[in-house]
Amino acid sequence: MTEPGPAPRRKRMPRAEREQQILAAAEEVFAERGFQATSMDEVSARVGVSKPMLYEYFVSKEGLLLACVARIRADLHTATLEAIAGAGPDGPRAVLEAGLEAYFDFADRHGRAWAVLLNESVIVAGPAEEAIEAIRGQQTLLIQSALSRWLPSASPERVAVFAHALIGAGERVARWRLREGAGIKPRESAALLADAFWPGFAVAAGLAPDIPAGPGPGPGVPAGLAPDAPAGQDSAKRA
Amino acid sequence: MTEPGPAPRRKRMPRAEREQQILAAAEEVFAERGFQATSMDEVSARVGVSKPMLYEYFVSKEGLLLACVARIRADLHTATLEAIAGAGPDGPRAVLEAGLEAYFDFADRHGRAWAVLLNESVIVAGPAEEAIEAIRGQQTLLIQSALSRWLPSASPERVAVFAHALIGAGERVARWRLREGAGIKPRESAALLADAFWPGFAVAAGLAPDIPAGPGPGPGVPAGLAPDAPAGQDSAKRA
DNA sequence: TTCCTTCCCTACTCTCAGTAGGCTACCGGC
DNA sequence: GCCGGTAGCCTACTGAGAGTAGGGAAGGAA
Numbered sequence: 191m192t193e194p195g196p197a198p199r200r201k202r203m204p205r206a207e208r209e210q211q212i213l214a215a216a217e218e219v220f221a222e223r224g225f226q227a228t229s230m231d232e233v234s235a236r237v238g239v240s241k242p243m244l245y246e247y248f249v250s251k252e253g254l255l256l257a258c259v260a261r262i263r264a265d266l267h268t269a270t271l272e273a274i275a276g277a278g279p280d281g282p283r284a285v286l287e288a289g290l291e292a293y294f295d296f297a298d299r300h301g302r303a304w305a306v307l308l309n310e311s312v313i314v315a316g317p318a319e320e321a322i323e324a325i326r327g328q329q330t331l332l333i334q335s336a337l338s339r340w341l342p343s344a345s346p347e348r349v350a351v352f353a354h355a356l357i358g359a360g361e362r363v364a365r366w367r368l369r370e371g372a373g374i375k376p377r378e379s380a381a382l383l384a385d386a387f388w389p390g391f392a393v394a395a396g397l398a399p400d401i402p403a404g405p406g407p408g409p410g411v412p413a414g415l416a417p418d419a420p421a422g423q424d425s426a427k428r429a
Numbered sequence: 430m431t432e433p434g435p436a437p438r439r440k441r442m443p444r445a446e447r448e449q450q451i452l453a454a455a456e457e458v459f460a461e462r463g464f465q466a467t468s469m470d471e472v473s474a475r476v477g478v479s480k481p482m483l484y485e486y487f488v489s490k491e492g493l494l495l496a497c498v499a500r501i502r503a504d505l506h507t508a509t510l511e512a513i514a515g516a517g518p519d520g521p522r523a524v525l526e527a528g529l530e531a532y533f534d535f536a537d538r539h540g541r542a543w544a545v546l547l548n549e550s551v552i553v554a555g556p557a558e559e560a561i562e563a564i565r566g567q568q569t570l571l572i573q574s575a576l577s578r579w580l581p582s583a584s585p586e587r588v589a590v591f592a593h594a595l596i597g598a599g600e601r602v603a604r605w606r607l608r609e610g611a612g613i614k615p616r617e618s619a620a621l622l623a624d625a626f627w628p629g630f631a632v633a634a635g636l637a638p639d640i641p642a643g644p645g646p647g648p649g650v651p652a653g654l655a656p657d658a659p660a661g662q663d664s665a666k667r668a
Numbered sequence: 669t670t671c672c673t674t675c676c677c678t679a680c681t682c683t684c685a686g687t688a689g690g691c692t693a694c695c696g697g698c
Numbered sequence: 699g700c701c702g703g704t705a706g707c708c709t710a711c712t713g714a715g716a717g718t719a720g721g722g723a724a725g726g727a728a
Contacts, residue, residue: 202675202724224558226465229715240677245717283642319463323608347613351602351621358601359594366593369562374586382590389628389640398640401628403522441693441706468684479708484686 209247212237217258221303225255252318259307262300263325266308269296274336282340282391287384290360294376297364305368308361330357340395348394359383448486451476456497460542464494491557498546501539502564505547506571508535513575521579521630526623528572529599533615536603544607547600569596579634587633598622 203211215236219228230251234241248254273292277284297304333353341349363383367374374382392398442450454475458467469490473480487493512531516523536543572592580588602622606613613621631637 205675208675230717231715241716242678242718243676246675251716281642347617348621348624350605351618352625354601354605355598355622355625358597358599360597362593362597362600363590366589378586379590382587383594385587385633386591386594386626386629388642389632389637390625392640393628394624398628401631401637403520403627444706447706469686470684478706480685481687481709482707485706490685 205247208237208239208243212239212244212247212254213258213261216254217262217303217307220255220258221301221306224306225251230254255307256318256321259322260325262303262307263329266293266296267329282395283384283388285336286388286391287380290380290383291376293360294364294367294379297368298376301368305365326357330354333357337391340391343396344394352391352394356387359387444486447476447478447482451478451483451486451493452497452500455493456501456542456546459494459497460540460545463545464490469493494546495557495560498561499564501542501546502567505532505535506567509568510571521634521636522623522627524575525627525630526619528575529622530615530619532599533603533606533618536607537615540607544604565596569593572596576630579630582635583633591630591633595626598626 212233216228216233219233219236222228223232228251230241230244233254234244237243244254248257270289270292273288274285277288330350330353333356334349337349337352338344341352360383363379367379389398389401393400451472455467455472458472458475461467462471467490469480469483472493473483476482483493487496509528509531512527513524516527569589569592572595573588576588576591577583580591599622602618606618628637628640632639
């Protein structure tokens with residue numbers, strides 16, 4: 191009735207181009223529905239191609255997700271790298287802040303796709319988990335190498351903890367911004383987070399004197415949190 | 430010898446008890462396989478009960494996951510609360526460190542279940558995402574209330590960023606410990622992470638002088654950030 | 669034209685979340 | 699004891715969607 195013609199055959203297209211098309215559609219659907227609720231049929235329909243194509247090009251649903259993640263991570267990498275390179279001459283604190291700002295900015299621009307692809311939908315278990323962790327691990331390595339430039343004498347553990355802390359903090363704060371802190375601009379957020387990390391970094395780098403373990407009970411005793419358990423003394427020590 | 434009897438009929442059992450059994454089995458399977466790869470059939474088989482039971486008690490697969498998450502979160506909450514209450518009299522730094530140590534310790538004791546239930550398997554999108562975020566929010570609230578005791582004059586945004594940063598850092602570092610940093614004890618990890626956060630906190634609380642934005646290019650030129658690394662596919666410091 | 673590579677499709681299979689509908693063990697009350 | 703009645707339980711299905719088998723045609727090279 192609508193289609194007198196026999197075959198609605200698709201237009202042929204070079205592989206690379208079709209791959210990009212598929213990735214774009216997949217990113218959309220993943221962002222809308224999340225990994226779990228995304229069906230390969232819907233992705234293929236949106237591209238205007240049949241399901242076996244997706245499998246031909248990306249092996250599995252997880253493979254498709256992985257490709258999306260890799261792509262968006264690469265973009266993020268570029269954006270951040272540019273930002274910190276630009277801030278390089280202004281010293282470590284500026285680099286820290288610029289990197290964070292670029293990150294938040296990226297998250298803002300990509301909205302839900304960022305959240306799904308980089309943080310949440312993580313499929314878990316199986317090879318995909320490894321792969322995603324690996325992609326993340328590369329950033330960690332880079333941060334570590336950047337850090338160790340200023341912390342030449344710090345132990346590897348200290349550097350690693352710092353790097354992972356920075357990553358985790360960034361992710362969570364970005365997520366919070368997406369959900370509730372909408373009003374706060376990337377720049378302000380970056381400044382706030384940098385305020386939290388910079389002093390610790392400066393101390394570790396020997397740019398500032400160590401800060402003693404503070405006074406006893408501060409302004410208000412943490413009473414609200416039920417000071418009743420047997421005091422587990424001393425938790426301060428260094429590695 | 431094994432079972433001459435005819436009917437493999439299950440033993441009857443009060444609802445609450447069966448629920449606990451199911452939760453225990455589910456936690457096991459989720460930890461082994463991840464959410465995605467866990468089948469309700471396997472969980473039910475492991476409990477020794479039929480599938481419709483799971484649905485009767487937990488509504489859906491996500492519901493089952495949610496119940497597991499809620500349970501383990503509650504335990505974590507209790508453990509942390511006790512730890513920081515015990516350290517209360519020793520001042521903020523001790524509280525920070527004690528809380529972190531309790532967290533890492535908890536993660537160690539629960540192994541993969543912790544990772545899957547609290548961080549990874551998150552299904553995303555839909556009500557489950559909300560529910561999981563809500564449970565997490567509880568932890569954030571705990572930290573925020575503890576923080577604001579010492580930062581009475583800080584803006585809410587600053588406190589929120591601090592709290593989320595702390596949570597994100599904790600999660601990420603714990604995950605790293607689980608995967609590679611096996612040798613590092615909870616106590617040392619807590620000390621290292623506290624070293625990263627404490628100075629920033631002390632500055633914000635007015636317990637230490639502000640730390641200026643440091644010198645220009647430090648020990649190593651921050652130019653490019655990675656003069657050597659061919660930056661194939663990693664990301665810079667982003668966060 | 670003919671061949672052959674690359675791109676693409678229809679039409680399945682199989683696993684698994686979720687459901688319909690019924691049975692039975694146990695706890696009262698008589 | 700006997701007789702409901704309810705709470706706990708099960709077998710046997712449906713439907714959706716991931717992944718596959720096996721073939722067809724466009725377009726370039728010879």
